[in-house]
Amino acid sequence: MQNPYIPYPVVVDKIITEVDTKDIKTFRFKFVNPEDEQKYAYIPGQFGELSIYGKGESPIGIASSPTQKGYVEFTVQKAGVVTSALHEMEEGTLMGLRGPLGNSWPLEFLEGKNIVIVGGGFAFTTLRSLINYMIFGDNRKRFGNITVIYGARNPGLLLYKDELIEWQKREDLNINVTVDKGDATWKGREGFVPTVCKEVAPSKENAVAVICGPPVMIRFTLPVFFDLGFSKENIITSLEMRMKCGIGKCGRCNVGSKYVCKDGPVFSLAELDKLTPEY
Amino acid sequence: MEKCLIKKDALAGIAKKMAGDMLVWAPVKKEDNVLFEPIRKDDEPFFAYLNSKNAPKNVFFPHTETLMKFTRTPKGMAFSSEANTADQSVLFGVRPCDAHSFALLDKLFDQEKYQDAYYITKRQNTTVISMACVKPPYATCFCTSVDGEPVSSEGADILLTDIGSDYLTEFITAKGEKLTKYFGDVKADTAAETKKNEIAEKAKVAIKSKIPAHEIKPILDVNFDNPFWNTIHGKCLACGTCTYLCPTCHCFDISDEVKGADGIRLRSWDSCMFPLFTKETSGHNPRPSQKERWRQRAMHKFKYYVDNFNAIACVGCGRCVMSCPVNIDIRKVVEDISKL
Numbered sequence: 374m375q376n377p378y379i380p381y382p383v384v385v386d387k388i389i390t391e392v393d394t395k396d397i398k399t400f401r402f403k404f405v406n407p408e409d410e411q412k413y414a415y416i417p418g419q420f421g422e423l424s425i426y427g428k429g430e431s432p433i434g435i436a437s438s439p440t441q442k443g444y445v446e447f448t449v450q451k452a453g454v455v456t457s458a459l460h461e462m463e464e465g466t467l468m469g470l471r472g473p474l475g476n477s478w479p480l481e482f483l484e485g486k487n488i489v490i491v492g493g494g495f496a497f498t499t500l501r502s503l504i505n506y507m508i509f510g511d512n513r514k515r516f517g518n519i520t521v522i523y524g525a526r527n528p529g530l531l532l533y534k535d536e537l538i539e540w541q542k543r544e545d546l547n548i549n550v551t552v553d554k555g556d557a558t559w560k561g562r563e564g565f566v567p568t569v570c571k572e573v574a575p576s577k578e579n580a581v582a583v584i585c586g587p588p589v590m591i592r593f594t595l596p597v598f599f600d601l602g603f604s605k606e607n608i609i610t611s612l613e614m615r616m617k618c619g620i621g622k623c624g625r626c627n628v629g630s631k632y633v634c635k636d637g638p639v640f641s642l643a644e645l646d647k648l649t650p651e652y
Numbered sequence: 653m654e655k656c657l658i659k660k661d662a663l664a665g666i667a668k669k670m671a672g673d674m675l676v677w678a679p680v681k682k683e684d685n686v687l688f689e690p691i692r693k694d695d696e697p698f699f700a701y702l703n704s705k706n707a708p709k710n711v712f713f714p715h716t717e718t719l720m721k722f723t724r725t726p727k728g729m730a731f732s733s734e735a736n737t738a739d740q741s742v743l744f745g746v747r748p749c750d751a752h753s754f755a756l757l758d759k760l761f762d763q764e765k766y767q768d769a770y771y772i773t774k775r776q777n778t779t780v781i782s783m784a785c786v787k788p789p790y791a792t793c794f795c796t797s798v799d800g801e802p803v804s805s806e807g808a809d810i811l812l813t814d815i816g817s818d819y820l821t822e823f824i825t826a827k828g829e830k831l832t833k834y835f836g837d838v839k840a841d842t843a844a845e846t847k848k849n850e851i852a853e854k855a856k857v858a859i860k861s862k863i864p865a866h867e868i869k870p871i872l873d874v875n876f877d878n879p880f881w882n883t884i885h886g887k888c889l890a891c892g893t894c895t896y897l898c899p900t901c902h903c904f905d906i907s908d909e910v911k912g913a914d915g916i917r918l919r920s921w922d923s924c925m926f927p928l929f930t931k932e933t934s935g936h937n938p939r940p941s942q943k944e945r946w947r948q949r950a951m952h953k954f955k956y957y958v959d960n961f962n963a964i965a966c967v968g969c970g971r972c973v974m975s976c977p978v979n980i981d982i983r984k985v986v987e988d989i990s991k992l
Binding site for chain 1: 763
């Protein structure tokens with residue numbers, strides 16, 4: 374019997390400070406036992422429990438794509454006990470990783486469709502995983518047009534800056550990066566994500582919108598997509614709740630009869646409508 | 653199924669004899685309470701009890717248990733060992749409502765995906781011996797409203813029924829049959845079985861407290877926002893007694909403790925009644941007041957568990973009714989919901 378509470382041993386291989394405020398870092402982990410990487414086969418949209426012995430665990434979305442071999446990445450904001458301890462860590466430190474947990478972005482459902490990805494701020498991590506998965510090699514052929522709308526409060530808070538530049542060079546991607554307010558060096562777009570969505574106005578034809586961001590962004594973005602004619606079945610999002618076990622037993626992350634950790638975190642708006650609004 | 657008869661005064665001796673060979677959890681009297689505790693072969697179990705103060709769920713799902721151990725290394729704290737062992741043991745003399753709760757907890761901890769190794773190991777290594785309730789222990793008992801019966805073998809490996817001068821001993825499962833040698837060789841005749849069936853019928857009728865537990869699922873389905881939910885929690889102290897004593901409540905917390913170079917990861921009981929249970933690091937709490945927490949408790953037992961496992965997560969033991977310091981009565985809550 375595989376014990377789902379025991380983490381895989383991992384080593385912190387690389388730490389990338391993502392933002393000017395230095396409180397969001399990407400941690401790249403390598404598995405201490407190479408065979409564990411196979412066992413950790415994941416799909417974009419899933420999450421893991423970062424396990425720091427002596428501090429506890431924190432559920433975090435997986436930011437790398439399964440097409441990136443040899444490591445797994447998580448982008449973490451410093452917030453509570455575990456994430457603060459993580460931010461103090463140095464490369465080479467040993468820790469634990471559980472998972473992969475939860476469902477995932479619905480890849481089969483997305484195949485053959487035009488994909489609109491909308492991300493805000495720090496919630497871009499599992500969307501980044503999805504983008505890197507879709508544009509990897511032959512995978513790109515399995516999806517139609519890919520439109521990305523990604524916003525942050527200011528240029529210093531954009532994640533994955535190097536990747537954004539690389540993505541903008543590709544002709545098979547429509548990348549729209551925006552900031553609420555630019556600075557002296559910012560030459561890109563300014564404006565809130567919902568406004569940019571309205572300007573970009575992606576077509577609803579054969580399209581699915583995958584939206585992830587702070588509640589205020591979601592609140593103002595959804596009406597834009599409803600106006601564009603997207604159905605609730607074709608708008609997908611990911612929920613967050615306080616979690617412990619991550620496997621649907623400890624009882625705290627349920628929304629109605631569904632556990633966000635096990636039945637989610639990914640739900641379509643149509644599915645969310647059937648649940649109680651308690652999240 | 654094998655059946656035998658044992659003299660009533662032989663029961664304690666059987667439990668003690670087993671205690672010489674394996675770990676035996678039996679009811680013992682402590683001050684005014686009866687609790688299930690491990691006994692040694694010279695300890696005196698207390699079988700003249702109505703029901704134990706605590707549900708015996710702690711045998712499979714301890715109040716606090718170590719999940720794993722870790723230790724300091726030059727490169728940081730690292731995993732050292734898994735802590736999942738369980739001795740061969742017997743849970744001797746639980747009431748059928750509590751044995752029913754094990755069958756309900758199995759649905760959660762022993763799912764196809766994500767098997768809970770700690771619970772399952774203990775469950776596999778433990779033989780459950782139920783003692784039928786030949787008369788209703790308390791006025792607060794309502795097992796017959798939630799798929800239970802006072803004389804029932806559900807969740808049990810062996811069932812003992814008091815039929816007068818003897819206990820009819822029925823070996824329900826193969827695990828139970830492994831213990832036949834402790835119970836002597838007086839085979840039960842059909843008269844004993846007839847007697848048991850009569851007693852079972854009478855015991856069922858004697859449970860007077862009834863609640864419409866099966867009627868409220870469709871009502872809960874459509875009444876998440878009903879103002880009724882404002883009416884239960886006003887006097888609730890959020891003490892968590894109801895959830896700690898409940899045989900089916902299974903919510904838990906996971907935390908780490910370190911002393912010197914060694915540490916352990918623990919799981920401990922938690923409660924949906926506590927404000928911090930769902931509070932997130934950001935400060936956001938999806939269940940911000942006791943109203944939402946009480947709604948969660950009622951919904952989890954009578955709707956969510958039914959949605960997920962097709963079973964009500966209440967066995968009608970009445971412990972929460974008896975021990976709530978402000979007299980919130982789940983029976984009245986269910987009754988009120990049925991009238992929405």
